[in-house]
Amino acid sequence: xxxxxxxxxxxxxxxxxVEADNASGKWGGRIETRFPPEPNGYxxxxxxxxxxxxxxxxxxxxxxxxxxxDDTNPTREEQEYVDAILEDVRWLGCDWGEQLNYxxxxxxxxxxxxxxxxxxGHAYVDSQNAEAMxxxxxxLTEPGRDSPYRNRSIExxxxxxxRMRAGEFPDGTHILRAKIDMASPNMxxxxxxxxxxxxxxxxxxxxxxxxxxxxxxxxxxxxxxENITHSxxxxxxxxxxxxxxxxxxxxxxxxxxxxxxxxQIEFSRLNLSYxxxxxxxxxxxxxxxxxxxxxxxxxxxxxxxxxxxxxxxxFKLFLDRIGISKSDSLIDMVVLEDCMRxxxxxxxxxxxxVLDPLRLVLVNVPEDHxxxxxxxxxxxxxxxxxxxxxxxxELWIEREDFMETPSKGYFRLRPDGEVxxxxxxxxxxxxxxxxxxxxVSCVYAEVDMDTKSGTPGSESRKVKGNIHWLSAAHAxxxxxxxxxxxxxxxxxxxxxxxxxxxxERDFLDDIxxxxxSSTRAMLEPSLxxxxxxxxxxxxxxxxxxxxxxxxxxxxxxxxRTVTLRDSWAK
Ligand code: ATP
Ligand code: MG
Numbered sequence: 050x051x052x053x054x055x056x057x058x059x060x061x062x063x064x065x066x067v068e069a070d071n072a073s074g075k076w077g078g079r080i081e082t083r084f085p086p087e088p089n090g091y092x093x094x095x096x097x098x099x100x101x102x103x104x105x106x107x108x109x110x111x112x113x114x115x116x117x118x119d120d121t122n123p124t125r126e127e128q129e130y131v132d133a134i135l136e137d138v139r140w141l142g143c144d145w146g147e148q149l150n151y152x153x154x155x156x157x158x159x160x161x162x163x164x165x166x167x168x169x170g171h172a173y174v175d176s177q178n179a180e181a182m183x184x185x186x187x188x189l190t191e192p193g194r195d196s197p198y199r200n201r202s203i204e205x206x207x208x209x210x211x212r213m214r215a216g217e218f219p220d221g222t223h224i225l226r227a228k229i230d231m232a233s234p235n236m237x238x239x240x241x242x243x244x245x246x247x248x249x250x251x252x253x254x255x256x257x258x259x260x261x262x263x264x265x266x267x268x269x270x271x272x273x274x275e276n277i278t279h280s281x282x283x284x285x286x287x288x289x290x291x292x293x294x295x296x297x298x299x300x301x302x303x304x305x306x307x308x309x310x311x312x313q314i315e316f317s318r319l320n321l322s323y324x325x326x327x328x329x330x331x332x333x334x335x336x337x338x339x340x341x342x343x344x345x346x347x348x349x350x351x352x353x354x355x356x357x358x359x360x361x362x363x364f365k366l367f368l369d370r371i372g373i374s375k376s377d378s379l380i381d382m383v384v385l386e387d388c389m390r391x392x393x394x395x396x397x398x399x400x401x402x403v404l405d406p407l408r409l410v411l412v413n414v415p416e417d418h419x420x421x422x423x424x425x426x427x428x429x430x431x432x433x434x435x436x437x438x439x440x441x442x443e444l445w446i447e448r449e450d451f452m453e454t455p456s457k458g459y460f461r462l463r464p465d466g467e468v469x470x471x472x473x474x475x476x477x478x479x480x481x482x483x484x485x486x487x488x489v490s491c492v493y494a495e496v497d498m499d500t501k502s503g504t505p506g507s508e509s510r511k512v513k514g515n516i517h518w519l520s521a522a523h524a525x526x527x528x529x530x531x532x533x534x535x536x537x538x539x540x541x542x543x544x545x546x547x548x549x550x551x552x553e554r555d556f557l558d559d560i561x562x563x564x565x566s567s568t569r570a571m572l573e574p575s576l577x578x579x580x581x582x583x584x585x586x587x588x589x590x591x592x593x594x595x596x597x598x599x600x601x602x603x604x605x606x607x608x609r610t611v612t613l614r615d616s617w618a619k
Pocket of ligand 1: 084085088089095096099282317319320
């Protein structure tokens with residue numbers, strides 16, 4: 050199992066391109082990539098794919114990956130998102146070195162290069178209103194029509210563009226467009242917008258600008274300014290690549306950039322079952338209160354993953370396993386959960402937790418006796434040592450580890466039956482009490498003193514059942530949150546077989562009502578004082594993490610990260 054963790058990532062078509070470039074000397078052995086989020090939301094699992102791909106390539110080929118905020122839309126962006134994104138990328142173990150950049154740092158140059166395009170006859174100011182622009186754009190089957198302003202003189206275009214920049218015109222009255230081809234079968238080449246007027250405050254440049262560059266223009270120019278070699282993006286940008294190249298070729302011809310120019314390469318985005326990764330839907334989940342914020346442990350955000358106890362190493366393993374390709378696919382959530390299990394299995398120390406406590410009294414153990422038992426911290430790693438777990442007269446065991454009338458094949462505690470207290474002794478049940486409601490409230494048992502685990506001959510007598518326990522005098526109480534998948538179906542909101550044709554489903558109706566519950570549990574004492582974000586395997590239960598936000602001295606709070614085995618398999 051742990052061997053997979055050290056296997057180098059499988060080759061993929063992007064690595065092949067990088068290696069071919071290195072072999073041909075195209076970039077002189079240099080590799081620079083970038084991760085370019087828009088600071089308008091929190092990062093999700095899909096972004097992790099892009100982050101680990103970009104930073105991973107740079108690391109593996111001795112290059113640099115730039116962190117770049119694509120902050121060209123003044124009305125939707127905030128510093129809060131910038132800070133959160135940086136924290137998440139760092140959490141994933143990625144390092145951008147000196148290369149923390151903002152597209153807004155390039156506004157001056159973007160504007161100057163737009164003038165270059167105008168001067169070369171490659172851009173014009175259009176003064177049609179939005180409706181007229183839409184109407185003349187054409188469709189997939191029909192060509193668009195030229196704007197009546199398309200043949201303005203270079204002088205007029207320059208003058209108008211400068212006046213746009215100077216704030217002389219209200220929003221929407223003029224727009225700078227690339228002069229390409231209104232009849233192009235690729236809609237992205239039908240004279241796309243370069244600059245629009247937006248009298249809006251920007252979170253970094255304040256009120257310095259009232260025109261803002263469009264994504265397609267700003268993105269390729271930023272790549273070229275940062276000397277990016279391989280500009281990786283998701284497949285929906287494939288049809289934008291000719292435009293990316295069109296801008297850069299013209300600016301290179303004008304002497305602003307030297308060749309080779311950055312190469313855009315597309316890969317398929319991450320789609321994951323039992324969740325949603327669209328920004329719009331994630332915002333809706335938070336704003337309408339379906340979850341407890343962006344960092345709810347059920348959210349597919351990196352903030353949520355961190356509180357859930359998912360690990361950066363687990364994400365890395367996951368992305369190595371699913372690979373990088375150009376074909377769209379839906380990855381089963383169990384693959385991600387398995388990677389987290391695998392990583393945690395290797396690293397998390399074992400501890401004992403009783404999640405649904407039932408009192409067990411050992412009738413032949415004196416009141417104040419403390420018997421020292423020893424449990425390994427990690428069964429596959431003896432070097433991590435053992436810890437002492439005290440055994441006393443009164444213990445907590447799991448309620449489900451006792452059955453008054455055992456079903457067939459039940460080998461745990463039952464009237465007159467025997468089990469081994471893990472790391473302790475064999476005990477024999479001698480009786481039990483019930484409360485007024487008829488619920489078992491206490492179980493009594495006798496210890497066979499000759500069977501202590503770890504002492505010579507102790508294992509000679511075998512019993513089938515083996516249960517975990519905690520000394521009631523030593524255990525600490527805790528809140529344990531049983532986190533599970535946020536949605537109960539693989540494709541939330543999608544139609545299902547047998548749905549009436551007029552039925553429309555809403556992804557919110559597919560929220561798993563059992564995705565969150567909380568229980569008062571008993572834990573080994575050391576778990577009470579563990580640092581937030583410490584992860585453990587609770588024996589027989591799964592992997593748990595001390596909650597990053599709510600776990601405090603005197604108030605232990607743990608989240609379940611994953612169960613020990615896939616509990617969703619049919
Ligand atoms: P928006 O609609 O706001 O542009 P976005 O999901 O594209 O949303 P960005 O902040 O622009 O968000 O994304 C930053 C980078 O992350 C982009 O390069 C984008 O391609 C990549 N990315 C986003 N979602 C996924 C995904 N599901 N799988 C892989 N990469 C993704
Ligand atoms: Mg985007």
